[in-house]
Amino acid sequence: MMHYRKGENIEEEITKENLPFENLPKDFLWMHVKGGTKVSNVIDYAKKSLDKAEYRTLVWSGYGGGIVKTISCAEILKRSYPLHQITRLTYKTIEEQWEPQMEGLEQIIANRQIPCIHILLTLDEVDEKTNGLQKSGNKTSFWVERSANDSKSNQPSGSGRNRKDQGKQRYGNQNKNSRNPNKPFNQNKPPQQKQQRPKPPNPEPMDS
Template sequence: MENYSKARTVEQPCPCPFPGLSSDTNEVRVKDGSKIRNLMRYALSRMEVKPRALEGEGGQPKSKEGGSTTEVQEAPCSQALEKMPSRQIVFTGMGKGVSKAITCVEILKRRVKGLHQQTRLLFSTVLEVWEPLEPAAGLDSLTVSRNIPAIWVLLSRDPLDASLPGYQAPGNFDALWAQAAKEDAGVAGGQRHGGRRKRGGGGGRGKGPGGPVRQTDRSREPGKGQSRGKGALAGQE
Protein backbone atom coordinates (compact mmCIF):
# COMPACT_ATOMS: atom_id res chain seq x y z
CA MET A 1 0.00 0.00 0.00
CA GLU A 2 2.99 2.31 -0.33
CA ASN A 3 1.55 3.66 -3.59
CA TYR A 4 -1.79 4.62 -1.98
CA SER A 5 -3.05 7.12 0.54
CA LYS A 6 -6.24 6.91 2.57
CA ALA A 7 -8.76 9.32 1.09
CA ARG A 8 -11.76 8.90 3.42
CA THR A 9 -13.46 6.56 5.84
CA VAL A 10 -17.17 5.76 5.58
CA GLU A 11 -19.02 4.22 8.53
CA GLN A 12 -21.81 1.90 7.54
CA PRO A 13 -25.06 2.42 9.49
CA CYS A 14 -25.58 -0.19 12.16
CA PRO A 15 -29.14 -1.17 13.13
CA CYS A 16 -30.04 -0.72 16.77
CA PRO A 17 -29.82 -4.06 18.60
CA PHE A 18 -32.58 -3.04 21.04
CA PRO A 19 -35.96 -3.55 19.38
CA GLY A 20 -39.03 -1.76 20.60
CA LEU A 21 -37.38 1.50 21.70
CA SER A 22 -39.49 4.62 21.63
CA SER A 23 -38.77 7.27 19.06
CA ASP A 24 -37.80 9.83 21.70
CA THR A 25 -34.98 7.68 23.14
CA ASN A 26 -31.78 9.71 23.22
CA GLU A 27 -28.65 8.22 21.66
CA VAL A 28 -25.18 9.34 22.68
CA ARG A 29 -22.49 8.42 20.16
CA VAL A 30 -19.11 8.28 21.87
CA LYS A 31 -16.05 8.73 19.68
CA ASP A 32 -12.35 8.59 20.42
CA GLY A 33 -12.02 12.38 20.43
CA SER A 34 -15.18 13.05 22.46
CA LYS A 35 -14.88 14.76 25.83
CA ILE A 36 -16.48 12.91 28.71
CA ARG A 37 -17.46 16.19 30.35
CA ASN A 38 -19.56 17.25 27.36
CA LEU A 39 -21.09 13.80 26.96
CA MET A 40 -22.10 13.62 30.62
CA ARG A 41 -23.55 17.12 30.57
CA TYR A 42 -25.79 16.10 27.68
CA ALA A 43 -26.78 12.76 29.24
CA LEU A 44 -27.53 14.22 32.67
CA SER A 45 -29.62 16.97 31.13
CA ARG A 46 -31.83 14.25 29.64
CA MET A 47 -31.99 11.87 32.61
CA GLU A 48 -32.13 14.19 35.63
CA VAL A 49 -35.14 16.23 36.75
CA LYS A 50 -34.26 19.91 36.48
CA PRO A 51 -36.47 23.00 36.38
CA ARG A 52 -36.65 24.87 33.13
CA ALA A 53 -34.45 27.92 33.11
CA LEU A 54 -36.25 31.23 32.90
CA GLU A 55 -34.63 33.85 30.73
CA GLY A 56 -35.74 37.39 31.58
CA GLU A 57 -39.27 38.60 31.48
CA GLY A 58 -39.63 38.72 27.70
CA GLY A 59 -40.29 35.01 27.41
CA GLN A 60 -37.58 34.38 24.84
CA PRO A 61 -36.64 30.74 24.21
CA LYS A 62 -33.22 29.71 25.37
CA SER A 63 -31.02 27.41 23.30
CA LYS A 64 -29.09 24.74 25.10
CA GLU A 65 -26.30 22.71 23.60
CA GLY A 66 -25.65 19.15 24.70
CA GLY A 67 -23.34 16.69 22.99
CA SER A 68 -23.79 16.78 19.25
CA THR A 69 -27.34 18.17 19.30
CA THR A 70 -28.88 21.50 20.18
CA GLU A 71 -32.15 21.73 22.02
CA VAL A 72 -34.31 24.86 22.09
CA GLN A 73 -36.53 25.03 25.13
CA GLU A 74 -40.06 26.24 24.94
CA ALA A 75 -40.99 29.75 26.02
CA PRO A 76 -41.26 29.81 29.83
CA CYS A 77 -44.60 30.25 31.50
CA SER A 78 -45.35 32.31 34.55
CA GLN A 79 -44.15 29.50 36.80
CA ALA A 80 -41.07 27.30 36.50
CA LEU A 81 -42.13 23.85 35.36
CA GLU A 82 -40.04 20.76 35.84
CA LYS A 83 -38.79 19.07 32.75
CA MET A 84 -39.74 15.42 32.62
CA PRO A 85 -36.64 13.24 32.39
CA SER A 86 -36.18 10.63 29.71
CA ARG A 87 -36.97 7.05 30.60
CA GLN A 88 -34.21 5.54 28.46
CA ILE A 89 -30.87 6.51 26.93
CA VAL A 90 -28.47 4.62 24.66
CA PHE A 91 -24.68 4.91 24.59
CA THR A 92 -22.80 3.68 21.53
CA GLY A 93 -19.06 3.40 21.02
CA MET A 94 -16.89 1.95 18.29
CA GLY A 95 -13.20 1.12 18.17
CA LYS A 96 -11.21 3.28 20.57
CA GLY A 97 -14.42 4.88 21.80
CA VAL A 98 -15.63 1.65 23.47
CA SER A 99 -13.74 2.22 26.73
CA LYS A 100 -14.88 5.84 26.88
CA ALA A 101 -18.50 4.78 26.36
CA ILE A 102 -18.22 2.33 29.26
CA THR A 103 -16.82 5.11 31.44
CA CYS A 104 -19.78 7.35 30.61
CA VAL A 105 -22.22 4.55 31.44
CA GLU A 106 -20.66 3.90 34.84
CA ILE A 107 -20.64 7.60 35.72
CA LEU A 108 -24.31 7.99 34.77
CA LYS A 109 -25.30 4.91 36.78
CA ARG A 110 -23.74 6.47 39.87
CA ARG A 111 -25.37 9.84 39.31
CA VAL A 112 -28.83 8.51 38.47
CA LYS A 113 -29.84 5.64 40.74
CA GLY A 114 -32.05 2.72 39.78
CA LEU A 115 -31.07 2.36 36.12
CA HIS A 116 -31.39 -1.04 34.45
CA GLN A 117 -28.66 -1.86 31.94
CA GLN A 118 -28.66 -3.93 28.77
CA THR A 119 -25.37 -4.39 26.88
CA ARG A 120 -24.78 -5.61 23.34
CA LEU A 121 -21.39 -6.32 21.78
CA LEU A 122 -21.20 -6.47 18.00
CA PHE A 123 -19.12 -5.43 15.00
CA SER A 124 -19.54 -2.34 12.89
CA THR A 125 -18.42 -2.17 9.26
CA VAL A 126 -16.15 0.64 8.14
CA LEU A 127 -15.19 1.25 4.49
CA GLU A 128 -11.77 2.79 3.81
CA VAL A 129 -11.23 4.36 0.40
CA TRP A 130 -7.60 4.46 -0.80
CA GLU A 131 -6.53 6.59 -3.75
CA PRO A 132 -3.29 6.14 -5.74
CA LEU A 133 -0.55 8.68 -5.08
CA GLU A 134 0.15 9.01 -8.82
CA PRO A 135 -3.04 8.90 -10.92
CA ALA A 136 -0.97 8.65 -14.10
CA ALA A 137 0.44 5.30 -12.97
CA GLY A 138 -2.76 3.53 -13.99
CA LEU A 139 -3.70 2.32 -10.52
CA ASP A 140 -7.32 2.03 -9.49
CA SER A 141 -8.76 3.21 -6.20
CA LEU A 142 -9.24 0.57 -3.53
CA THR A 143 -12.04 0.09 -1.02
CA VAL A 144 -11.18 -1.89 2.09
CA SER A 145 -13.89 -3.21 4.39
CA ARG A 146 -13.02 -3.51 8.07
CA ASN A 147 -15.02 -4.91 10.99
CA ILE A 148 -14.49 -2.86 14.15
CA PRO A 149 -15.82 -3.92 17.58
CA ALA A 150 -18.65 -1.78 18.89
CA ILE A 151 -20.75 -1.59 22.03
CA TRP A 152 -24.35 -0.56 22.60
CA VAL A 153 -25.56 0.09 26.16
CA LEU A 154 -29.18 0.77 27.03
CA LEU A 155 -29.94 2.43 30.37
CA SER A 156 -33.58 2.44 31.38
CA ARG A 157 -35.58 3.57 34.37
CA ASP A 158 -38.15 0.90 33.56
CA PRO A 159 -37.33 -2.78 34.23
CA LEU A 160 -35.84 -4.72 31.32
CA ASP A 161 -35.94 -8.40 30.45
CA ALA A 162 -33.58 -10.02 32.94
CA SER A 163 -33.46 -13.29 30.98
CA LEU A 164 -31.60 -11.71 28.06
CA PRO A 165 -27.79 -11.84 28.05
CA GLY A 166 -26.05 -8.64 28.98
CA TYR A 167 -28.60 -7.54 31.57
CA GLN A 168 -27.41 -5.81 34.75
CA ALA A 169 -29.77 -4.93 37.55
CA PRO A 170 -29.41 -1.64 39.41
CA GLY A 171 -27.15 -1.98 42.45
CA ASN A 172 -25.90 -0.06 45.46
CA PHE A 173 -22.53 1.21 44.30
CA ASP A 174 -21.78 2.92 47.61
CA ALA A 175 -21.74 -0.40 49.44
CA LEU A 176 -19.64 -1.93 46.67
CA TRP A 177 -16.99 0.78 46.91
CA ALA A 178 -17.04 0.62 50.72
CA GLN A 179 -16.37 -3.12 50.63
CA ALA A 180 -13.57 -2.63 48.10
CA ALA A 181 -12.03 0.05 50.35
CA LYS A 182 -12.11 -2.32 53.33
CA GLU A 183 -10.43 -5.05 51.30
CA ASP A 184 -7.75 -2.65 50.13
CA ALA A 185 -7.17 -1.51 53.70
CA GLY A 186 -6.86 -5.12 54.85
CA VAL A 187 -4.35 -5.91 52.13
CA ALA A 188 -2.32 -2.81 52.97
CA GLY A 189 -2.36 -3.74 56.68
CA GLY A 190 -1.18 -7.26 55.89
CA GLN A 191 1.70 -5.91 53.87
CA ARG A 192 2.73 -3.62 56.73
CA HIS A 193 2.70 -6.45 59.28
CA GLY A 194 4.55 -8.65 56.85
CA GLY A 195 7.18 -5.98 56.40
CA ARG A 196 7.71 -5.73 60.14
CA ARG A 197 8.12 -9.46 60.43
CA LYS A 198 10.57 -9.41 57.60
CA ARG A 199 12.63 -6.73 59.28
CA GLY A 200 12.50 -8.65 62.56
CA GLY A 201 13.57 -11.84 60.80
CA GLY A 202 16.45 -10.01 59.17
CA GLY A 203 17.69 -8.91 62.58
CA GLY A 204 17.75 -12.50 63.78
CA ARG A 205 19.79 -13.90 60.94
CA GLY A 206 22.70 -14.45 63.36
CA LYS A 207 20.63 -17.22 64.92
CA GLY A 208 20.17 -18.87 61.53
CA PRO A 209 22.71 -20.57 59.29
CA GLY A 210 24.96 -17.50 59.29
CA GLY A 211 25.09 -17.30 63.12
CA PRO A 212 27.10 -20.42 63.95
CA VAL A 213 29.77 -19.43 61.43
CA ARG A 214 30.40 -16.15 63.19
CA GLN A 215 30.33 -17.82 66.57
CA THR A 216 32.88 -20.45 65.51
CA ASP A 217 35.16 -17.70 64.19
CA ARG A 218 34.90 -15.94 67.49
CA SER A 219 35.42 -19.17 69.41
CA ARG A 220 38.62 -19.87 67.50
CA GLU A 221 40.19 -16.60 68.55
CA PRO A 222 39.90 -17.34 72.27
CA GLY A 223 41.26 -20.82 71.56
CA LYS A 224 44.39 -19.34 70.07
CA GLY A 225 44.68 -17.01 73.01
CA GLN A 226 44.30 -19.93 75.37
CA SER A 227 47.01 -21.93 73.60
CA ARG A 228 49.34 -18.97 73.81
CA GLY A 229 48.56 -18.64 77.46
CA LYS A 230 49.51 -22.28 78.05
CA GLY A 231 52.81 -21.80 76.16
CA ALA A 232 53.64 -18.77 78.24
CA LEU A 233 52.94 -20.66 81.42
CA ALA A 234 55.13 -23.52 80.23
CA GLY A 235 57.97 -21.08 79.53
CA GLN A 236 57.64 -19.56 82.93
CA GLU A 237 57.81 -22.96 84.48
Protein backbone atom coordinates in the same frame (compact mmCIF):
# COMPACT_ATOMS: atom_id res chain seq x y z
CA MET B 1 1.03 0.69 -1.44
CA MET B 2 3.85 2.89 -2.72
CA HIS B 3 1.97 3.91 -5.85
CA TYR B 4 -1.37 4.55 -4.14
CA ARG B 5 -2.87 7.49 -2.31
CA LYS B 6 -5.46 7.07 0.39
CA GLY B 7 -8.79 8.40 -0.71
CA GLU B 8 -12.17 8.71 0.96
CA ASN B 9 -13.41 6.63 3.86
CA ILE B 10 -17.07 5.63 3.75
CA GLU B 11 -18.44 4.60 7.17
CA GLU B 12 -21.55 2.54 7.69
CA GLU B 13 -24.21 4.77 9.20
CA ILE B 14 -25.86 3.59 12.41
CA THR B 15 -29.40 4.81 12.96
CA LYS B 16 -31.91 4.36 15.76
CA GLU B 17 -33.70 1.77 13.68
CA ASN B 18 -30.74 -0.62 13.49
CA LEU B 19 -29.63 -0.38 17.13
CA PRO B 20 -29.27 -3.94 18.51
CA PHE B 21 -32.04 -3.63 21.14
CA GLU B 22 -35.56 -4.94 21.22
CA ASN B 23 -38.61 -3.02 22.43
CA LEU B 24 -36.86 0.33 22.52
CA PRO B 25 -39.16 3.17 23.65
CA LYS B 26 -40.18 5.76 21.12
CA ASP B 27 -38.32 8.55 22.88
CA PHE B 28 -34.87 7.91 24.30
CA LEU B 29 -31.61 9.82 24.60
CA TRP B 30 -28.87 8.61 22.28
CA MET B 31 -25.34 9.62 23.26
CA HIS B 32 -22.46 9.16 20.79
CA VAL B 33 -19.02 8.87 22.38
CA LYS B 34 -15.75 9.24 20.46
CA GLY B 35 -12.10 9.12 21.40
CA GLY B 36 -11.96 12.91 21.85
CA THR B 37 -15.23 13.23 23.76
CA LYS B 38 -14.99 14.98 27.13
CA VAL B 39 -16.64 12.64 29.62
CA SER B 40 -17.71 15.34 32.09
CA ASN B 41 -19.65 17.23 29.41
CA VAL B 42 -21.72 14.28 28.21
CA ILE B 43 -22.34 13.08 31.78
CA ASP B 44 -23.67 16.50 32.80
CA TYR B 45 -25.98 16.60 29.79
CA ALA B 46 -27.33 13.11 30.53
CA LYS B 47 -27.91 13.93 34.21
CA LYS B 48 -29.85 17.08 33.35
CA SER B 49 -32.06 15.10 30.97
CA LEU B 50 -32.85 12.51 33.64
CA ASP B 51 -33.39 15.10 36.39
CA LYS B 52 -35.86 17.02 34.22
CA ALA B 53 -37.68 13.76 33.39
CA GLU B 54 -37.19 14.39 29.68
CA TYR B 55 -36.11 10.77 29.16
CA ARG B 56 -36.23 7.56 31.16
CA THR B 57 -34.03 5.59 28.79
CA LEU B 58 -30.71 6.44 27.17
CA VAL B 59 -28.23 4.60 24.96
CA TRP B 60 -24.46 5.11 24.95
CA SER B 61 -22.77 4.19 21.66
CA GLY B 62 -19.07 4.18 20.82
CA TYR B 63 -16.65 2.46 18.49
CA GLY B 64 -12.90 2.19 18.04
CA GLY B 65 -11.10 4.55 20.40
CA GLY B 66 -14.35 5.61 22.06
CA ILE B 67 -15.27 2.20 23.53
CA VAL B 68 -13.44 2.74 26.82
CA LYS B 69 -15.02 6.14 27.35
CA THR B 70 -18.45 4.73 26.49
CA ILE B 71 -18.13 2.16 29.28
CA SER B 72 -16.86 4.84 31.68
CA CYS B 73 -19.86 7.09 30.97
CA ALA B 74 -22.32 4.28 31.69
CA GLU B 75 -20.60 3.25 34.93
CA ILE B 76 -20.37 6.84 36.21
CA LEU B 77 -24.05 7.51 35.52
CA LYS B 78 -25.12 4.30 37.27
CA ARG B 79 -23.63 5.58 40.53
CA SER B 80 -26.24 8.35 40.71
CA TYR B 81 -29.40 6.61 39.38
CA PRO B 82 -31.04 3.18 39.78
CA LEU B 83 -30.52 2.20 36.15
CA HIS B 84 -30.89 -1.21 34.53
CA GLN B 85 -28.27 -2.01 31.92
CA ILE B 86 -28.25 -4.00 28.68
CA THR B 87 -25.00 -4.27 26.71
CA ARG B 88 -24.59 -5.21 23.07
CA LEU B 89 -21.43 -5.63 20.97
CA THR B 90 -21.53 -5.22 17.19
CA TYR B 91 -19.28 -4.31 14.28
CA LYS B 92 -19.25 -1.31 11.99
CA THR B 93 -17.98 -1.47 8.40
CA ILE B 94 -15.60 1.20 7.10
CA GLU B 95 -14.77 1.23 3.39
CA GLU B 96 -11.30 2.55 2.59
CA GLN B 97 -10.57 3.71 -0.95
CA TRP B 98 -7.03 3.83 -2.33
CA GLU B 99 -6.45 5.79 -5.54
CA PRO B 100 -3.67 4.74 -7.99
CA GLN B 101 -0.84 7.15 -8.79
CA MET B 102 0.39 5.35 -11.91
CA GLU B 103 -1.27 4.39 -15.17
CA GLY B 104 -2.39 0.80 -15.45
CA LEU B 105 -3.24 0.41 -11.76
CA GLU B 106 -6.79 0.03 -10.51
CA GLN B 107 -8.51 1.48 -7.49
CA ILE B 108 -8.28 -0.61 -4.32
CA ILE B 109 -11.23 -0.80 -1.92
CA ALA B 110 -10.66 -2.34 1.53
CA ASN B 111 -13.37 -3.04 4.08
CA ARG B 112 -12.53 -2.94 7.77
CA GLN B 113 -14.69 -4.17 10.63
CA ILE B 114 -14.56 -1.86 13.64
CA PRO B 115 -15.92 -3.12 17.00
CA CYS B 116 -18.78 -1.10 18.50
CA ILE B 117 -20.47 -1.13 21.88
CA HIS B 118 -24.01 -0.02 22.73
CA ILE B 119 -25.10 0.29 26.37
CA LEU B 120 -28.77 0.83 27.17
CA LEU B 121 -29.60 2.35 30.57
CA THR B 122 -33.20 2.66 31.71
CA LEU B 123 -35.16 3.53 34.83
CA ASP B 124 -38.00 1.21 33.77
CA GLU B 125 -38.21 -2.45 34.65
CA VAL B 126 -36.78 -4.89 32.10
CA ASP B 127 -37.72 -8.50 31.47
CA GLU B 128 -35.35 -10.71 33.43
CA LYS B 129 -35.04 -13.09 30.48
CA THR B 130 -33.36 -10.37 28.38
CA ASN B 131 -29.85 -11.38 27.33
CA GLY B 132 -27.08 -9.27 28.82
CA LEU B 133 -29.31 -7.71 31.49
CA GLN B 134 -27.63 -6.22 34.53
CA LYS B 135 -30.24 -5.09 37.02
CA SER B 136 -29.90 -1.97 39.12
CA GLY B 137 -27.56 -2.36 42.09
CA ASN B 138 -26.09 -5.64 40.83
CA LYS B 139 -22.56 -6.25 39.61
CA THR B 140 -21.46 -8.58 36.87
CA SER B 141 -19.31 -11.59 37.76
CA PHE B 142 -16.24 -9.74 36.43
CA TRP B 143 -16.61 -6.87 38.93
CA VAL B 144 -17.50 -9.25 41.79
CA GLU B 145 -14.37 -11.34 41.22
CA ARG B 146 -12.22 -8.24 40.84
CA SER B 147 -13.55 -6.73 44.07
CA ALA B 148 -12.85 -9.97 45.92
CA ASN B 149 -9.28 -10.12 44.58
CA ASP B 150 -8.68 -6.48 45.50
CA SER B 151 -9.89 -7.05 49.07
CA LYS B 152 -7.59 -10.06 49.45
CA SER B 153 -4.59 -8.14 48.16
CA ASN B 154 -5.28 -5.28 50.60
CA GLN B 155 -5.31 -7.55 53.67
CA PRO B 156 -2.10 -7.55 55.74
CA SER B 157 -0.03 -10.67 55.34
CA GLY B 158 0.62 -10.95 59.09
CA SER B 159 2.12 -9.26 62.12
CA GLY B 160 5.50 -7.66 62.10
CA ARG B 161 7.06 -10.65 63.79
CA ASN B 162 5.63 -13.05 61.21
CA ARG B 163 6.87 -10.93 58.34
CA LYS B 164 10.28 -10.82 60.00
CA ASP B 165 10.32 -14.61 60.33
CA GLN B 166 9.28 -14.98 56.70
CA GLY B 167 12.14 -12.72 55.69
CA LYS B 168 14.59 -14.86 57.62
CA GLN B 169 13.33 -18.03 55.95
CA ARG B 170 13.52 -16.45 52.50
CA TYR B 171 16.86 -14.69 52.70
CA GLY B 172 18.52 -16.55 55.56
CA ASN B 173 19.90 -15.23 58.80
CA GLN B 174 22.32 -12.52 57.83
CA ASN B 175 23.35 -11.71 61.41
CA LYS B 176 27.01 -11.19 61.99
CA ASN B 177 26.91 -13.72 64.85
CA SER B 178 25.96 -16.50 62.43
CA ARG B 179 28.17 -19.10 64.14
CA ASN B 180 26.41 -18.91 67.48
CA PRO B 181 23.81 -16.16 67.84
CA ASN B 182 23.47 -16.86 71.60
CA LYS B 183 27.03 -15.76 72.26
CA PRO B 184 28.52 -12.34 71.89
CA PHE B 185 30.43 -11.67 68.73
CA ASN B 186 33.78 -11.47 70.50
CA GLN B 187 33.45 -14.99 71.92
CA ASN B 188 33.56 -16.49 68.47
CA LYS B 189 37.08 -15.19 67.94
CA PRO B 190 40.18 -16.71 69.56
CA PRO B 191 41.59 -14.63 72.42
CA GLN B 192 44.30 -12.29 71.38
CA GLN B 193 47.51 -12.11 73.38
CA LYS B 194 48.74 -8.73 74.38
CA GLN B 195 52.16 -7.88 73.16
CA GLN B 196 54.46 -6.63 75.89
CA ARG B 197 56.75 -3.81 75.02
CA PRO B 198 60.42 -4.29 76.01
CA LYS B 199 61.50 -2.25 79.01
CA PRO B 200 64.22 0.28 78.34
CA PRO B 201 67.60 -0.61 79.91
CA ASN B 202 68.59 1.03 83.18
CA PRO B 203 70.99 3.87 82.64
CA GLU B 204 74.56 3.08 83.70
CA PRO B 205 76.19 5.32 86.32
CA MET B 206 78.64 7.77 84.93
CA ASP B 207 82.22 7.85 86.24
CA SER B 208 83.13 11.01 88.11
